[in-house]
Amino acid sequence: MEWSEILERRRMVRSYLPDPVPDETVRRIVATVRRAPSAGFSQGHRLVVVTEPETRRELARLAGEEEYVAAGGRPWISTAPVHVVVGVREESYHERYRKPDKLRDGEEIGWPAPYWYVDAGSLFLLLQLAAIDEGLASGLYGVVPEQVPELKALVGLPEDVHFVCVVTVGVPAPGRDESGLVSRLTQQRLPLDELVRWERWE
Numbered sequence: 594m595e596w597s598e599i600l601e602r603r604r605m606v607r608s609y610l611p612d613p614v615p616d617e618t619v620r621r622i623v624a625t626v627r628r629a630p631s632a633g634f635s636q637g638h639r640l641v642v643v644t645e646p647e648t649r650r651e652l653a654r655l656a657g658e659e660e661y662v663a664a665g666g667r668p669w670i671s672t673a674p675v676h677v678v679v680g681v682r683e684e685s686y687h688e689r690y691r692k693p694d695k696l697r698d699g700e701e702i703g704w705p706a707p708y709w710y711v712d713a714g715s716l717f718l719l720l721q722l723a724a725i726d727e728g729l730a731s732g733l734y735g736v737v738p739e740q741v742p743e744l745k746a747l748v749g750l751p752e753d754v755h756f757v758c759v760v761t762v763g764v765p766a767p768g769r770d771e772s773g774l775v776s777r778l779t780q781q782r783l784p785l786d787e788l789v790r791w792e793r794w795e
Contacts, residue, residue: 599725606730607669609763613644614675614729622723622762623677629716632708633695637685638716641678641748649676651747652759655740670734673761678744679717680754681709713757720760730765733758 619642626638643649653671662668670676686709690701717733724731735758736744745756 599722602725602730603721604730605732606761606763606765607732608667608766608768609669609673609730609761610766611672611674612764614763618727618729619644619675619762622720622727622729625719625723626716629712629719631712632686633689635686635689635709635712637682637709638713639680639682639750639754641680641750643676643678643748644674648747649673652676652744655736655744655747656734656759657737669732670761673732673763675762677720677760677762678748678750679713679720679757679760680750681713681757682751682754683707683709684753685709709755710757717758717760720762724762729762731763732761734761735759 623640623642626640629638631637643652650671653668656670658668658670661670686704687701689695695702721731736756741756744750745754750756
C-alpha cells in the first residue's frame with residue numbers, strides 16, 4: 594500500500610460491522626507497541642485489549658455513548674469489536690532517566706513536555722496505521738476525568754498507569770457516517786501556511 598493511500602484512509606471511524614477480528618490480527622496490531630517511540634527507550638506504554646461484549650458496553654457507557662446516540666449519532670463504541678485501552682506509566686520514564694547514562698550533572702533531566710503523553714500519541718497513530726495495514730479501520734474515544742477511576746477499575750489498569758485513550762478497531766460499516774456530529778464533516782482543513790512556518794515564526 595502506498596503512503597498516500599494510507600494517509601487518505603487514516604481517519605476516525607464511527608461505524609463498524611459486528612464481525613469479530615481474528616485474534617492473530619489483533620495481536621499483530623497491538624504488537625506495534627514494541628516498536629513505538631519512547632523517550633530514552635523508556636518503554637512506558639501499557640495496553641489492555643478488550644473484546645468481551647459486556648465490558649465493551651460498559652466502556653461505551655462510561656464514554657457517554659447514550660448521550661451521543663440521543664443527539665443523533667450511531668452506537669459505534671459498543672459495536673466496535675475490539676477496544677485497545679492505551680495507558681502509559683510515567684514512572685518508567687523517570688526510572689530510565691535516573692540511570693547513569695541519562696543523568697545530567699548527577700540529576701534527572703527537566704522535562705519540557707510530558708513525553709510519556711507524546712509517546713502515547715505516537716503509539717495511537719501506529720495502532721491506527723497497523724489497523725489500516727490489516728484492512729481494518731479504527732477510531733478513538735476518551736472519557737471525562739471523573740470517569741477515569743471507574744474505567745481503570747473495569748479493565749484493571751494499575752494505579753501507576755495513566756489512562757490516555759481507547760482505540761477502537763474493526764471492519765468499517767459500508768458507507769460513511771455523514772452525521773453532523775462528525776467534526777471532519779463540519780470543519781474546514783486549515784491552509785498549510787497557517788500550520789507550518791519556515792525557518793522562523795514571523
